[in-house]
Amino acid sequence: MKNEHAILPERSQSIRFSECSGDGSGIKCESESVSGAVSQRACVFCGARVVLNPITDAFHIVHGPIGCASYTWDIRGSLSSGEDGYRNSYSTDLREKDVIFGGEKKLAAAIDEVMAIHSPKVIFIYATCIVGIIGDDIEAICRNAEEKYGIRVIPVKSPGFSGTKKTGYKMACNAIMNLITPVELPEKTVGVNILGDFNLAGEMWIIKNYLRKIGVTVVANITGDAKVDDLRKAPTAQLNLVQCAGSMTYLAKQMEEVFDIPFIKVSFFGVLDTSESLLRIAYAVGDTETIQKAKAFIEEEKNRVIPLLNKYKKNLEGKKAAIYVGGGFKAISLIRQFSEFGMKTVMVGTQTGSKEDYEMIQHLVDEDAIILDDANPAELESFMKKMGADILVGGVKERPLAYKLGIAFCDHNHERKRPLAGYEGTLNFASEINLSMNSPVWETISQGGMKYV
Numbered sequence: 001m002k003n004e005h006a007i008l009p010e011r012s013q014s015i016r017f018s019e020c021s022g023d024g025s026g027i028k029c030e031s032e033s034v035s036g037a038v039s040q041r042a043c044v045f046c047g048a049r050v051v052l053n054p055i056t057d058a059f060h061i062v063h064g065p066i067g068c069a070s071y072t073w074d075i076r077g078s079l080s081s082g083e084d085g086y087r088n089s090y091s092t093d094l095r096e097k098d099v100i101f102g103g104e105k106k107l108a109a110a111i112d113e114v115m116a117i118h119s120p121k122v123i124f125i126y127a128t129c130i131v132g133i134i135g136d137d138i139e140a141i142c143r144n145a146e147e148k149y150g151i152r153v154i155p156v157k158s159p160g161f162s163g164t165k166k167t168g169y170k171m172a173c174n175a176i177m178n179l180i181t182p183v184e185l186p187e188k189t190v191g192v193n194i195l196g197d198f199n200l201a202g203e204m205w206i207i208k209n210y211l212r213k214i215g216v217t218v219v220a221n222i223t224g225d226a227k228v229d230d231l232r233k234a235p236t237a238q239l240n241l242v243q244c245a246g247s248m249t250y251l252a253k254q255m256e257e258v259f260d261i262p263f264i265k266v267s268f269f270g271v272l273d274t275s276e277s278l279l280r281i282a283y284a285v286g287d288t289e290t291i292q293k294a295k296a297f298i299e300e301e302k303n304r305v306i307p308l309l310n311k312y313k314k315n316l317e318g319k320k321a322a323i324y325v326g327g328g329f330k331a332i333s334l335i336r337q338f339s340e341f342g343m344k345t346v347m348v349g350t351q352t353g354s355k356e357d358y359e360m361i362q363h364l365v366d367e368d369a370i371i372l373d374d375a376n377p378a379e380l381e382s383f384m385k386k387m388g389a390d391i392l393v394g395g396v397k398e399r400p401l402a403y404k405l406g407i408a409f410c411d412h413n414h415e416r417k418r419p420l421a422g423y424e425g426t427l428n429f430a431s432e433i434n435l436s437m438n439s440p441v442w443e444t445i446s447q448g449g450m451k452y453v
């Protein structure tokens, strides 16, 4: 069926109305962005940095022009319970002369400088676009530095042109495997690893607290509020919990193959997903007591939170939501959350969703909903207008698109400051949606004829 709403003909296969194909499998995803479409998706290097930056006692040297290093903790934070070395940014600041004569000496000098001032346990060295072109041998430099200083110096080959943001996730996962793979496999302990929560506003602490309450031990957080020594214990865990499936399924599969750790996908967004996930974890690793504790905790939290959510529900019911987020699993959780609030999702898209994610999304939304992969601003604006969205949930790059159209916005990305995970996060989310969507400003804009200008 011809998709008459796609803005560029080359993008038509990446945009679907639910009625276009039976099972959602038709959508084109996990592919390079179309040239000239001005994708909302960031580059390979950015994908790698998202995953590795939250390791609180790691140091990160961006080998490239200073512009690549502009992605810093200050822009996209994650919280730490102790160390704060990760909040600093280091760059080799490559210039024209380095591009001509090579940047290897500069990189070796940057490592020496970091070592002279700090005492890192691990340094990640990111290769950016220009390094991929001039061919600096960063692996050799990392090896030399490891011999010289006796610490881990790990290359992260992430030139922006070498794939999609998801390629960057893979490069980061390879770097984590490089860091945590021991010479000999250790004895197993009782406990789980949490993969793919980045502790943006303290969510890792919320999840760990829930697990502690039901009697499940956490061996390592990967990578929110992570410490290098804890990460090294990760191979001893009995189960991996994958929260951000887009970035961490690859690592979970690697760990299953190398360390024999099975994994399950979980989500702590919304009452339904949080409750289901806790119960599945209890059944997977706990005994009868753990399962009983989980059931009691879920019951207690539901009794506390649902009456409060019902108060918001009166203001939210019947409204229309648009979603554009990084991963498919988060999009799925958000659709479910909006259903819990009595809202309808009319547009949903992701930067890195997989075929399976889109199949699930298609089953969750109504027939007329628009589903799109790797969207650009023109498409998002056009579809929000067409579908009459009342609110957009997205990240910092989507915020101005919504506001320019006079549509409310809720930040569900790395820039937010309020936790949105777990039962308390669901209350925060409902409160933000309510406050943003029902602000009198939208009425004023409509009256002035400015909505959708």
Ligand code: SF4
Residues within 6 Å of the ligand: 043, 044, 045, 046, 064, 067, 068, 128, 129, 130, 158, 159, 160, 161
């Ligand atoms: S695309 Fe290349 S040059 Fe641009 S930020 Fe990414 S790594 Fe740097």
